[in-house]
Amino acid sequence: MPSMNPELLASWGYSQNQLLERDHVLAARERAADLGVGCIDPAGRSMLTLLCTLRAPHSIVEIGSGVGVASMAMLEAMGATGTLTAIESDLEHANAMRQGLRDAGILSARVRIINERAENVLSRLADHAYDLVLIDASAENLLDYVAEAKRLVGAGGVIILNNAFDEHRLARPAVRRASTVATRDALRLLREDPQLQTHLFPSEQGLFVATVIAGQKAR
Numbered sequence: 001m002p003s004m005n006p007e008l009l010a011s012w013g014y015s016q017n018q019l020l021e022r023d024h025v026l027a028a029r030e031r032a033a034d035l036g037v038g039c040i041d042p043a044g045r046s047m048l049t050l051l052c053t054l055r056a057p058h059s060i061v062e063i064g065s066g067v068g069v070a071s072m073a074m075l076e077a078m079g080a081t082g083t084l085t086a087i088e089s090d091l092e093h094a095n096a097m098r099q100g101l102r103d104a105g106i107l108s109a110r111v112r113i114i115n116e117r118a119e120n121v122l123s124r125l126a127d128h129a130y131d132l133v134l135i136d137a138s139a140e141n142l143l144d145y146v147a148e149a150k151r152l153v154g155a156g157g158v159i160i161l162n163n164a165f166d167e168h169r170l171a172r173p174a175v176r177r178a179s180t181v182a183t184r185d186a187l188r189l190l191r192e193d194p195q196l197q198t199h200l201f202p203s204e205q206g207l208f209v210a211t212v213i214a215g216q217k218a219r
């Protein structure tokens with residue numbers, strides 16, 4: 001295991017500093033700061049863009065879309081006919097996301113924002129109907145979200161969990177806080193599923209990515 005020596009830290013910082021974001025993304029980040037809500041970090045956003053470019057999903061679900069920083073990245077990268085189902089319980093966040101989508105010139109017909117708690121919505125979404133599920137809501141119901149995400153994606157589908165470091169508590173074994181335990185359990189559930197290929201990317205918040213191996217269904 002590499003130790004976090006100063007050179008490694010400098011290289012990591014260098015890679016983070018390569019990330020430039022366009023004006024509509026920076027404006028969305030400002031709206032998020034005004035509302036006191038988090039958004040995916042620049043490295044996570046960049047990785048999400050890359051994954052959507054590579055995978056070219058047609059249909060995405062985002063659990064916890066906030067002001068839409070990750071949503072816009074995915075919509076911009078997935079191609080003009082792709083659609084996003086964004087589940088967001090806070091109306092102010094959902095309205096700020098609508099503003100961001102207008103700024104980015106994304107057609108509203110491509111996005112369905114469901115302003116409800118995810119736990120009341122996910123069971124209504126069809127099995128294997130989505131190519132990618134991004135989970136970025138509070139960790140309280142994380143295990144349920146992971147189970148639903150496995151049901152929603154088909155073969156070749158992708159499940160992504162942002163804030164996988166649980167604000168840097170994950171790697172501290174003594175931390176037994178509910179969100180940390182739920183995150184550890186969720187990552188283990190995905191990592192130990194033989195139908196999934198997984199990787200934890202060391203973005204600022206930690207971006208855990210799992211893909212259903214071709215010809216298989218996630219359990």
Ligand SMILES: C[S@@+](CC[C@H](N)C(=O)[O-])C[C@H]1O[C@@H](n2cnc3c(N)ncnc32)[C@H](O)[C@@H]1O
Nearest residue numbers: 039040064065066068069070089117118136137
């Ligand atoms: C970290 S923010 C999401 C950031 C967003 N993915 C982005 O990159 O801009 C988490 C969001 O999840 C929402 N949220 C929290 N619990 C939720 C739930 N049970 N159902 C739906 N949304 C929830 C919060 O209101 C908040 O807007």
